[in-house]
Amino acid sequence: MNYKNFPMVPRVVFGRGSFNQLNELISPKRLSINAPFIFLVDDVFRGNAWLTSRIPLAYDDRVIYISAKDEPKTSQVDSLVEEIILTSRQGTSGIIGIGGGTILDLAKAVAIMLTNEGEAKDYQGWDLVKNPAVYHVGIPTISGTGAEVSRTTVLTGPDMKLGINSDFTPFDQVILDPELTKGVQKNQWFYTGMDCYIHCIESLTGTYLNAFSQSYGEIALQLCKQVFLEDNLSDVDSQDKLMMASWHGGMSIAYSQVGVAHAISYGLSYLLGTKHGIGNCIVFDHLEEFYPEGVALFKEMKKKHDIYLPKGICAHLDDSKFDIMINISLSLEPLWENALGKGWKKIMTREKLKQLYKKM
């Protein structure tokens, strides 16, 4: 048996207000005055001086605002890379992603594609990246995806929704400043937080589980329960704990795998563009059969926070559309094998999966 040699984020700062240290952290990494830092920033922060006034711009450094309304695409990565290359005179000193999973995944992918030939879609898969990425920093502003700590960047390409999984993908530096999450809207807070919760359930009940993943998964799960079910948590504690839950949840799946909810929701995202957080919630709500305790607790959390999920998103689809989603979903073999074991194909037939999609 060969075990993964897992690359961890080599540098991490934690603390409320630690975003103020960004300049101090990145300055030593500047290659030259003609090699800018590019800040990819979630466009919800456009005009928000509390955050943007603290982005340290010098020389040719630039902020590019990006909408996180849609899931990140390989074509979007390619456009960003082209734009950055065209406007940088002597290369790029670094990419700094400031946002949620979408922005963080884009930052990782852009950093990789600045030093690797071809198009982003060529690198979707496992260990296809040849050259180290440019220096890249991740600064989450919403908690739950684990993108700040993972060795993947999940992109929707022309043929598939699949990550660029490589040793060069993880950030070189992460800043965990829970204060940056204070303005997150309630629905988004819930959907993204549930991404972490669902990671944990999928990892902890999966056949790939080992003691390494289990220890990270259990602490992340406990933190999620505190954040989403306890009544006496202050806002500050809640923000701090959810940011750590996301971190540990990401570590947990790094050494195991996600499962049924992710496998099915990837189909929704690919066909309908459903965002990852809400997509996972829509799917997980129907998975009592596979995760009875996890789904029961999920419904309790949903009720507690008055969250109403969209219904009937697959109602208008014809058979050819279901086939597309089913093909995408069933192609994610490691996820199914983790969730249901080596005999998963007998359990999750095309027909069974179609019936599940029809409920959503």
Added chain:
Amino acid sequence: MNYKNFPMVPRVVFGRGSFNQLNELISPKRLSINAPFIFLVDDVFRGNAWLTSRIPLAYDDRVIYISAKDEPKTSQVDSLVEEIILTSRQGTSGIIGIGGGTILDLAKAVAIMLTNEGEAKDYQGWDLVKNPAVYHVGIPTISGTGAEVSRTTVLTGPDMKLGINSDFTPFDQVILDPELTKGVQKNQWFYTGMDCYIHCIESLTGTYLNAFSQSYGEIALQLCKQVFLEDNLSDVDSQDKLMMASWHGGMSIAYSQVGVAHAISYGLSYLLGTKHGIGNCIVFDHLEEFYPEGVALFKEMKKKHDIYLPKGICAHLDDSKFDIMINISLSLEPLWENALGKGWKKIMTREKLKQLYKKM
């Protein structure tokens, strides 16, 4: 406020039998056939072919067996460095530590001193190391110290017992193979495991605590409770969980601090050479006043495993000896401040500390 930019171990492998991957992991790091890898191995493994036959030796690579009977010393580091330099024709490709906290701390310190001038004692303190260390790998064979993940290497020097704390201290690669701990003797298993337990209590009750440290400390504490108090854990699960407890416990103190037990036990180690694990136990057993719940649970664990701690180790000491221990202990200001707050000097007077030492 400025937050620490914490360096994490950049690469980790976890799994039973993962020690077999050592050759594959280090081979790409070989600088030349004349630059050997040096394996520092706990001498309890001398003649143990199950382990030693799997150490991948090539060219001028060498195993140096080291006794872990005594705490690691700066002079020992200096001798090892001299020996390695004299017998290596073109530098050293890497240092691989295989053992407990003593061996791991020596491996880290030797790796640093191979690229930094002067003597090891010159670097005891915070951020005094100037040059990156040579490539170094940590492979724990007993669980609890957290040395596999920390940014320090604690050494007894001529003037003090203090760590070389630096960004260059952490291992470049760690292999967590819980199977390597299967032959550990029961007393040693308990003392070293309690190092982790005591770390957690000190970190979780300390004034330096934040949500980052808390999340790591809580999972480590839970794992310790499972390992030392539950009846139905298999040997395999127990080994796996204690190795993860050590890892998370180390991460917890990395971003906070230890406390009273460590501050007092450093005095014992410095004067009497008391090993760190047993020293912490001897001290912690008398700290009900500071850690009431933690000490009560410690006594329960001690009883469950029929552990009898030495008594009266300070009985024969005269006042000048007490003064030495008190001076060493009280010099560790961050530990006291973490444990007792900014007004610690009013709580832990020299006389009070002397009375505590007299009980031991």
